[in-house]
Amino acid sequence: MSRMIFAAFLVSLVASSVGAMTADVDTDGDGFASMAELQAIYPDLTEEQFLEIDTDGDGLVNDEEMLIAVEAELIADPEGDA
Numbered sequence: 001m002s003r004m005i006f007a008a009f010l011v012s013l014v015a016s017s018v019g020a021m022t023a024d025v026d027t028d029g030d031g032f033a034s035m036a037e038l039q040a041i042y043p044d045l046t047e048e049q050f051l052e053i054d055t056d057g058d059g060l061v062n063d064e065e066m067l068i069a070v071e072a073e074l075i076a077d078p079e080g081d082a
């Protein structure tokens, strides 16, 4: 029983940390990071880099794309390590 609770806790922990990826960037709260929202955090971000991050090409960066971009070190973790 406690093992089940721990597993559920781990799942929610992972889900919330993934969900937080665009949360710091997503100022209009639509759940996606737009080019303008990303540039507010990363002023040096070029359109080319944005297109690299936006792997499905819908013009918006979702949590998964954001996570992949951070892990691939295309962009820094928006939460920072400082």
Ligand SMILES: [Ca+2]
Pocket: 026, 027, 028, 029, 030, 031, 032, 033, 034, 037
């Ligand atoms: Ca947004």
Ligand SMILES: [Ca+2]
Pocket: 054, 055, 056, 057, 058, 059, 060, 061, 062, 065
């Ligand atoms: Ca996308």
